[in-house]
Structure formats: C-alpha cells, structure tokens
Amino acid sequence: MLAVLKWGVSGSFLICIISLIFLVLKTFSFGRKPHYARSQGEGKKGIFYAFGKAMMPWEKESARRHILSYLAGIFYHGGIFVAFFYLFSLVISLELKMPFVFVFRILIGLGFICGIGIFAKRIIHTSLRKISCPDDFAANLMVDLFLALAFLSTFYPVLKTYFFIISSILFLYIPLGKIRHCVLFFYVRILFGLFYGRRGVLPQKIKFEI
Amino acid sequence: MKSENNKQKDSFEERIENLRPEDLKKVLQIFHQKLNNQYAAYLNSCVHCGLCADSCHYYLATKEIPAIPAYKLSLVEQIFKKYFTLLGKKAPGWVKAKALTRDIVQEWIDSLFGRCTLCGRCSLNCSIGMNIAYIIRIARGALASVALVPPGLQSTVDTAVEKGNNMGIAKEDWIETVKWLEEELRVEVDDPQAKIPLDKKDAKLLYTVNPREPMFFPLSIMAVAKIFYAAGESWTLSSENYDVTNYGFYSGDDGVSALISDRLVKSMGKLGTQTLVIAECGHGFNSNRWEAPEWLNKKYGFDVKSILQIVAEYTRRGRIKLDPTKNAETVTLHDPCNLVRFGGIVEEQRYILKQAVTHFNEMNPNREKNFCCGGGGGQLAMTRFAKRRLEAGKIKADQIKETGAKIVASPCHNCIDQLLELNKHYELGVKVKTVCEIVVDALVI
Numbered sequence: 001m002l003a004v005l006k007w008g009v010s011g012s013f014l015i016c017i018i019s020l021i022f023l024v025l026k027t028f029s030f031g032r033k034p035h036y037a038r039s040q041g042e043g044k045k046g047i048f049y050a051f052g053k054a055m056m057p058w059e060k061e062s063a064r065r066h067i068l069s070y071l072a073g074i075f076y077h078g079g080i081f082v083a084f085f086y087l088f089s090l091v092i093s094l095e096l097k098m099p100f101v102f103v104f105r106i107l108i109g110l111g112f113i114c115g116i117g118i119f120a121k122r123i124i125h126t127s128l129r130k131i132s133c134p135d136d137f138a139a140n141l142m143v144d145l146f147l148a149l150a151f152l153s154t155f156y157p158v159l160k161t162y163f164f165i166i167s168s169i170l171f172l173y174i175p176l177g178k179i180r181h182c183v184l185f186f187y188v189r190i191l192f193g194l195f196y197g198r199r200g201v202l203p204q205k206i207k208f209e210i
Numbered sequence: 211m212k213s214e215n216n217k218q219k220d221s222f223e224e225r226i227e228n229l230r231p232e233d234l235k236k237v238l239q240i241f242h243q244k245l246n247n248q249y250a251a252y253l254n255s256c257v258h259c260g261l262c263a264d265s266c267h268y269y270l271a272t273k274e275i276p277a278i279p280a281y282k283l284s285l286v287e288q289i290f291k292k293y294f295t296l297l298g299k300k301a302p303g304w305v306k307a308k309a310l311t312r313d314i315v316q317e318w319i320d321s322l323f324g325r326c327t328l329c330g331r332c333s334l335n336c337s338i339g340m341n342i343a344y345i346i347r348i349a350r351g352a353l354a355s356v357a358l359v360p361p362g363l364q365s366t367v368d369t370a371v372e373k374g375n376n377m378g379i380a381k382e383d384w385i386e387t388v389k390w391l392e393e394e395l396r397v398e399v400d401d402p403q404a405k406i407p408l409d410k411k412d413a414k415l416l417y418t419v420n421p422r423e424p425m426f427f428p429l430s431i432m433a434v435a436k437i438f439y440a441a442g443e444s445w446t447l448s449s450e451n452y453d454v455t456n457y458g459f460y461s462g463d464d465g466v467s468a469l470i471s472d473r474l475v476k477s478m479g480k481l482g483t484q485t486l487v488i489a490e491c492g493h494g495f496n497s498n499r500w501e502a503p504e505w506l507n508k509k510y511g512f513d514v515k516s517i518l519q520i521v522a523e524y525t526r527r528g529r530i531k532l533d534p535t536k537n538a539e540t541v542t543l544h545d546p547c548n549l550v551r552f553g554g555i556v557e558e559q560r561y562i563l564k565q566a567v568t569h570f571n572e573m574n575p576n577r578e579k580n581f582c583c584g585g586g587g588g589q590l591a592m593t594r595f596a597k598r599r600l601e602a603g604k605i606k607a608d609q610i611k612e613t614g615a616k617i618v619a620s621p622c623h624n625c626i627d628q629l630l631e632l633n634k635h636y637e638l639g640v641k642v643k644t645v646c647e648i649v650v651d652a653l654v655i
Contacts, residue, residue, distance in 0.1 A: 023254070024251075026250070027247040027251045027254070030242075030245040030246050030250045031246045031247065033248075033504065036506070036507065037499065037501075037502075037503040037504060037510075038509070038510070038513075041554065060335060061264070061265060061334075061335055061575070061579065062335035062337070063261070065264050066264075069259070069261065070261075073259075073337070126275075127260060128258070128259075130275050130281070131260055131275070131278060131280045131284055132258050133258070133304065133306035134305075135297070136257075136258050176296065176297050177304075177305070180254060181255050181257050181338065184251055184254055184255040184338075185338055187251050187255075188251055188252060188339050188340055191248050191252075191339070192339030192341070199554040201550070201551060201552070201554045204556070204577065204578070
C-alpha cells in the first residue's frame with residue numbers, strides 16, 4: 001500500500017513541477033518587452049538585494065510593523081520546506097537519525113502552529129477577510145493538514161498513509177491555487193530586483209555619481 | 211465654472227451608465243494587449259496577506275478597505291483570473307474571479323483613479339514584490355481606451371495633445387515670457403549680455419519646464435536660468451516643445467504618452483543638443499527618462515538627466531559657489547515618488563541642499579521609502595477626488611510637522627501644488643520651494 005502511495009506522491013509531484021513550469025512559460029505568451037531606457041544601475045545587484053536585505057524587517061516597513069505576522073510567515077514557510085524534505089526522505093526510504101527527526105518535529109510543529117495562527121488572523125481581521133477568497137482559506141488549511149500529518153507521522157508511522165495522500169492532493173492543487181506563489185515568488189522577486197536595480201533605486205547608493 | 215464642472219461630471223456618469231457590451235469588450239481587449247510576462251506573473255502572485263495596507267497613505271488616513279493596495283489590485287486580479295486562468299474560468303467563486311461589468315468598471319474608476327497616486331510605496335512593502343502601481347496603470351489605460359478617464363485628467367491630456375503643453379499656453383505667450391525673464395535676469399545679475407537662449411542650435415543642454423512654471427511660478431525658470439548663467443553653461447529652451455509633463459502617464463494611455471514624449475525627442479534632434487534636462491518634475495522625469503523609450507520602442511541617442519543631477523555636478527565641481535548662511539531657516543525635503551522611488555534620483559538633492567542651507571532635517575521615512583504627498587497619479591487634475599486627496603495628504607502633513615522645518619523643498623511642481631494645499635489645510639505654516647529656488651538664494655555671483 002505504502003509503495004503505491006509513494007508512486008502516487010512521485011507522480012503528483014511530477015505533474016506539479018510540469019504544471020508550474022508551464023505556468024511560468026505561459027506568462028511569456030502575453031509578450032515580453034525589451035528594455036530600451038539606458039540602465040542607471042545594475043539589475044544583478046537589485047536581484048541580490050531583492051532576495052536579501054529587501055526582506056529584512058529593518059529594511060521593510062511592512063515586516064517591521066507586523067513583526068509577529070512576519071515571523072509567523074517565516075516559521076510557516078520554514079516548516080513547509082522541512083516537511084517537504086521529510087516527505088522526500090520517506091519516499092526514497094531514507095533512514096533519518098533521531099537528532100534530525102527531533103529537529104524536524106520542532107520545525108514542522110512550529111510551522112503548523114504559525115499556519116493555524118495565520119488562518120485565524122485571516123478569519124478575525126475584517127480587512128483581511130474582505131481581501132480573501134475561498135482559495136486563500138483552503139490553501140492554508142490544506143498546508144496546515146499537510147504539516148500536522150508530517151508532524152504526527154514522525155511519532156506514529158501508521159499515519160504515513162494519510163501523509164502521502166494529503167501530499168499527493170497538495171501537489172496536484174499547488175499549480176491551480178494561490179500556492180503557486182511557491183514558484184512565482186522567486187519570479188516576481190527577480191522582476192522586482194531588475195526593476196529597481198536597473199533604475200539605480202535599490203540597493204541604495206550612499207553617494208551620487210557624476 | 212461650477213455648473214460646467216457638474217455638467218462635465220454628469221456627462222461622465224452618463225457615459226458610465228451607458229456603457230455598451232462593445233465598450234466592455236474593448237476594455238478587455240486593450241487590457242489583454244497591455245499585459246506582458248511581468249504583469250501576468252504579478253497578477254498570479256498576490257497571496258492576500260494584507261501587509262501592504264499600512265504602506266498606503268490613503269489607507270493610513272482613512273482606514274477604508276477599498277484603499278488597501280491588495281484590494282485595489284484584486285479589482286484587476288479578478289478580471290485577469292476570470293479570462294486568463296484555469297480556476298478563474300472553471301470555478302470563479304473559488305478565486306473571486308469576475309466577468310467585467312459596468313459595476314466593476316465603476317469600481318475601477320473609483321478605486322484605481324480615485325484612491326491611488328501610483329506612488330509605488332506598496333510595491334516595496336509587498337511580501338512578494340509586485341509592481342502594483344504599474345498594474346493599476348494598465349487598468350487605467352484600458353479604461354482610457356473607452357474614454358473613461360475622469361474628466362479633469364482627460365482634459366489635461368487633451369490640452370497637451372492639442373496645444374503642445376498641458377496649460378494651453380500659446381507659442382507667442384511662451385516666447386514673450388522667456389524674453390521678459392531674460393530682461394529680469396539681466397537686471398538681477400547686472401549683465402546686459404545675460405541670456406535665456408531660445409532654440410539655440412547645438413547647445414549642450416535642452417532644458418524643459420513644467421507649463422505651470424511660465425503660468426504661475428516664473429521664478430522657478432528664473433532660478434534655473436541664473437544657475438546656468440553662474441555655471442557658464444551652454445543651454446537652450448525650445449520655443450515649441452518645452453513641456454516636461456506627460457499626463458498620459460497617469461491616464462495610462464501609452465499612445466498619447468508616446469506622442470507627448472516624442473515631441474521632446476524631436477526637439478533634441480532639431481536643435482542638435484546632447485542632453486535632455488528635465489525640470490523639477492517627478493512624473494516628467496520618470497516618463498521621459500524611463501518610460502518614454504519603452505513607449506516609443508527605441509533607445510535614445512542622447513542622455514536624459516534631471517536638473518538636480520546637473521546642479522549637483524556644478525556644486526561638486528565648483529562651477530557654482532553657494533553660501534549656505536543665506537538660507538538660515540530649517541529646510542526639509544520631500545521626495546517625489548516618480549523622481550526617487552521610480553526615478554533613482556535620491557542623493558543629488560540631498561547633496562545640493564546640504565551645500566545650500568545651514569539646517570537640513572530629513573523627514574522620516576525618507577528617500578525611496580518616503581510617503582507620497584497625495585498629489586501624484588493625476589489626483590490634482592481630478593477634482594472629483596479632491597476631498598480624498600487632502601485627507602490622504604495628512605500623512606505627509608504630519609511628516610512635515612515632525613521635522614520642525616520652516617521650508618519644504620520639493621523637486622516637483624505637482625508635489626508643490628499639493629504641499630501648498632496641505633500647508634493651508636493643515637495650517638503647517640511653512641514655505642514650499644523647489645530645490646533650485648533654494649540654491650539660487652544661496653548663489654554667490
């Protein structure tokens with residue numbers, strides 16, 4: 001049974017990756033505009049900045065003002081990445097040593113708590129509720145369930161069956177709903193870095209050049 | 211005048227009421243045409259985290275949900291999803307995808323024109339990093355295709371297209387103003403040979419102005435002329451194409467934007483000048499420096515610089531001498547969004563002011579993180595949204611108050627107009643000046 005489910009996870013993962021690649025390529029079907037204006041800065045530096053300093057609370061006001069949400073987001077996404085790694089280890093039957101399992105439990109558990117917190121915030125805050133759609137709630141719950149089962153299956157191996165099932169469903173849903181941002185985030189951050197980098201806005205210059 | 215405004219408003223409302231299915235189809239068609247890979251990526255990426263809310267001066271001032279950038283973005287996103295995504299087509303309710311209707315068009319006009327200055331502050335604070343302002347601009351452009359740009363803004367665009375400048379100044383009046391300013395300059399610098407050159411061939415710089423300057427603020431032109439005189443610069447004005455503004459940038463109409471900016475390109479060719487110098491105008495700089503080559507699909511064979519870059523260079527190289535003690539009052543600086551956050555002119559104005567005044571206090575936050583004054587996005591031209599504009603300007607008014615400054619320097623005439631209104635409305639008791647006006651007060655000739 002588990003062997004079949006492992007194949008199911010692998011298959012849905014493959015479908016997910018192909019769909020996400022298609023999604024990214026599809027954006028180019030809308031056309032791609034070359035840049036004509038002379039660059040004033042470096043796009044590469046902008047990209048480097050976009051993935052680093054630009055996301056730090058001391059640099060980003062929204063992160064600073066909502067430090068709890070910011071930290072919850074970091075731990076939530078951290079937990080998700082660890083849970084995916086745990087899933088991968090199970091699929092390839094990799095034996096994880098106890099200290100690793102212990103650390104995984106903490107990170108995945110923390111991710112789950114933060115996920116539930118983010119879900120609660122979306123329900124409680126009127127403004128957040130107003131800008132949300134059913135997909136926002138469903139995606140969050142689905143990932144929370146994925147994290148919960150990842151966490152529990154480290155204690156109760158019998159739950160691996162359910163963990164594999166939810167993982168397969170999750171992989172199939174990723175390209176359709178908001179979780180597609182797992183790829184588009186990187187795409188958009190590159191665009192962000194290129195835009196501000198070329199214009200010499202970011203990273204900030206200390207002196208002007210003549 | 212008032213009844214004319216009402217009449218104009220009524221006809222605009224009527225236009226919305228009478229939208230035909232063909233009009234909606236055209237809005238969609240133009241919206242689709244304006245999309246590219248970047249916009250498609252943005253419109254697929256919003257996670258609705260709402261962290262952008264506090265970055266918007268409209269939201270901070272009103273706490274209204276339609277002012278949240280993610281909400282404004284969702285108005286465009288719902289249409290994109292309905293027509294261009296699988297889930298939006300098959301299960302629209304699941305992702306709040308909606309077909310374009312008259313009600314949505316009405317909401318687009320109210321929120322995308324009426325609650326956004328295209329300042330781009332939300333982009334810096336977006337968890338993902340989407341360029342929300344530019345998405346809103348393409349939606350504005352789609353509305354422009356069926357004549358749904360609010361009347362004040364559209365008439366400014368129309369005047370620029372028809373008359374060659376957004377104030378409708380006749381060529382003879384412009385030439386007369388320049389001649390009068392030249393006489394004033396001669397008196398002020400005590401040099402009968404001093405000139406404000408007009409259509410001088412092969413000069414190094416072609417200087418452009420905001421038409422509000424000859425109309426209401428001639429001292430701004432005089433200040434720059436005096437600086438050029440002191441630096442011994444080779445420069446000229448054009449008798450025909452001198453308008454640095456481009457309200458097509460705000461209406462979102464790329465065709466018109468290209469037409470307006472191309473006039474300056476033509477003048478550069480005709481006069482054989484090397485550098486196009488943009489007056490203190492935020493959107494004029496962003497339009498002509500960054501956007502116009504994209505609208506025109508061509509690389510420029512000349513440099514486009516802000517007057518601030520030129521003056522900073524003069525100051526650093528010692529081509530002009532400044533005495534800061536002549537500006538003893540505390541000065542603060544407002545960073546125009548299009549010049550700083552979108553334009554990359556950040557440190558030049560600071561360098562200049564530190565040489566030209568004795569006390570300089572920064573606003574907090576400043577530079578690319580600064581708050582919009584509320585005058586951008588064509589808001590000053592759209593009288594129907596004036597109340598909101600002033601309300602949203604409270605954030606800037608509070609920023610100014612905190613600095614304790616007596617003078618606010620702003621390298622943008624749109625911002626200056628808004629700051630003057632805020633000064634009155636919030637009783638700030640400050641003077642508002644361009645950077646060059648402050649420089650000229652400190653100039654040693």
